[in-house]
Amino acid sequence: MTSRLFHLAVAGFAAVRRLGAPPSGQRARQLKGHCFAVRLRAALPAGWGAWPGSEGDELGTRLASCLAPLDGADLNELLDLPGDAELVRWIADQLDLPGLDALSLASGHDQGVVLDRSGSIQVWRRFRFESAHRLPRVPPDHPCGRMHGHGFRVSLYAAQPSEDLPAEFQIDRLTALWAPLHAQLHHRCLNEIPGLENPTSEQLAAWIWGRLQSELPLTAVQIEETATAGCRFDGRVYRIWKEQSFEAALRLNRAPAQDSQAQLHGHGYLIRLHLAAPLDPILGWTIDYREVKRLFKPLYDRLDHQRLDEFPGLADTEPGQLVQWIRAELMDRLPALDRIDLYPTPETGVALCWGEAGAELLL
Numbered sequence: 001m002t003s004r005l006f007h008l009a010v011a012g013f014a015a016v017r018r019l020g021a022p023p024s025g026q027r028a029r030q031l032k033g034h035c036f037a038v039r040l041r042a043a044l045p046a047g048w049g050a051w052p053g054s055e056g057d058e059l060g061t062r063l064a065s066c067l068a069p070l071d072g073a074d075l076n077e078l079l080d081l082p083g084d085a086e087l088v089r090w091i092a093d094q095l096d097l098p099g100l101d102a103l104s105l106a107s108g109h110d111q112g113v114v115l116d117r118s119g120s121i122q123v124w125r126r127f128r129f130e131s132a133h134r135l136p137r138v139p140p141d142h143p144c145g146r147m148h149g150h151g152f153r154v155s156l157y158a159a160q161p162s163e164d165l166p167a168e169f170q171i172d173r174l175t176a177l178w179a180p181l182h183a184q185l186h187h188r189c190l191n192e193i194p195g196l197e198n199p200t201s202e203q204l205a206a207w208i209w210g211r212l213q214s215e216l217p218l219t220a221v222q223i224e225e226t227a228t229a230g231c232r233f234d235g236r237v238y239r240i241w242k243e244q245s246f247e248a249a250l251r252l253n254r255a256p257a258q259d260s261q262a263q264l265h266g267h268g269y270l271i272r273l274h275l276a277a278p279l280d281p282i283l284g285w286t287i288d289y290r291e292v293k294r295l296f297k298p299l300y301d302r303l304d305h306q307r308l309d310e311f312p313g314l315a316d317t318e319p320g321q322l323v324q325w326i327r328a329e330l331m332d333r334l335p336a337l338d339r340i341d342l343y344p345t346p347e348t349g350v351a352l353c354w355g356e357a358g359a360e361l362l363l
Contacts (some may be wrong), residue, residue: 002325003354004102005320007044009059012037012348013067017075019168023040031168036090037106038067038091041351043099053252053261056348057210066094085121085160085167105247113160113167116363121160122219123167125174128153129182133190133199137283142290152185154178154208155222170216178217181208200285201231202208202238209233229289242292243272243341246304253309269303271326276341276355287336295333299326319350327352 018031040063049055070352075082079090088105092115095103106112110126130151156174160167190199195207201304203221208221213235224230232239247268253260277286303326308317314325323342330337343349 002142002351003324004043005323006041006351006353007055007059007320008041008054008341008343008349008351010037010039010064011063011067012059013071013294015070015073015075019081019083019166022219033285034107036087037112038088039104039106040095040097041102042097042102042249043101045098048098051259052254052316052320054255054259056319056344056350057328060348062095062097066091070260081166083166083168084111084123084171085115088113088121091115103105108235111171114157121167122157122172123159123160123170124155125171126153126155127178127179129186131185131188131190133196135198135200135284136191137198144290146190150225155220155224155226156208156212156218159219161217173216176226177212181211186220198284201225201229201240201315202233202286203284204240205231209235209351225289231286237259237276238286239274239276239290240286240289241272241274242289242296243270244293244296244300246300248303248306250308252318253316254318264307270341270343270346270349271331272341273334273337274341275334275336276338277336292334298333299329317349319344320352321350323350346357 012035014033014035016031016033034294040059041244042257044055044059049058064317070078075087079086082103084107088102088103091105092100092103097175101117102114104112104114112124114122114124116122128151130149132147132149134147135142138145156178158174159171172244184193190196190204191200196203205221208223209218212218212221218235220232220234222230222232228243229242232241245268246265249264249266252259252261252263273292275287275292279286303312308314308322311317311325315321323340327337327340330340338355339351339353343353
């Protein structure tokens, strides 16, 4: 199956803006300050970087340079209406980056927009609720069979209904539609809610989807039970992810001798494994997060606190090569795996996608 390698970069800026006169009842008429976060994903052409392994740093530098004029600026001097959608399009034009696949802009910790390669905009808003639950169908020794609780995070994604309406209008609509669901879910035992007798992440995502998809052009519901695991449902496909970190040393064999990365150095890597599988009709999930962690552990033990450039069969340890090697090591153990994100640093990384996994940018 054909795979696609994307390079990832993250940068931010702080600026002020006034969003003019939005539809009646919407906020943001006054001058306000924001801390913006921008993430991009690009399928860079061969030879784009100065040398293999330099792409991440060069992409991060290019993104930071593009955003530098915005830092501390009044965005109304740049755009007539500096809403999230208009701003993300402006950034994409200024980047003029070959192979740009997706660009996201967060105008706060819990809301933003995503511009995809077709030019379409998705709006997203993240919410939180605190609830108890247990999974009644798991084996007796499974910890999720015991009553416990989570601070659930729910992200709702919806298409921008019209370019004539600002993305902020859709964000406010998401907030209004979420309010009655929050009242049903917050400080409750989920098992007692009709339709959530077996409240896995997947079942919860489908329950929310069923209550909202007729109200707006919903594109995905994302559930995070913990900071390291989550589920995404788009009305058709269930996808989960599980992430871990490992610490390793390396040198990049193809870096120029004068570059610091040619010297022995190290990273605290974050790896995120994405899997898609049919819903188990009995257990109500696709794959157990705990099982993903168990199956990954043998490879984790090989990677953690090791020197990667001395691994047999690993020609080079630059992120693109390393993620390909990790995929080959995991495919037999995790056949449902179809995407791996690998971040050597919080600002740069790569995503290796096959199947349908390349169609979404996880925020």
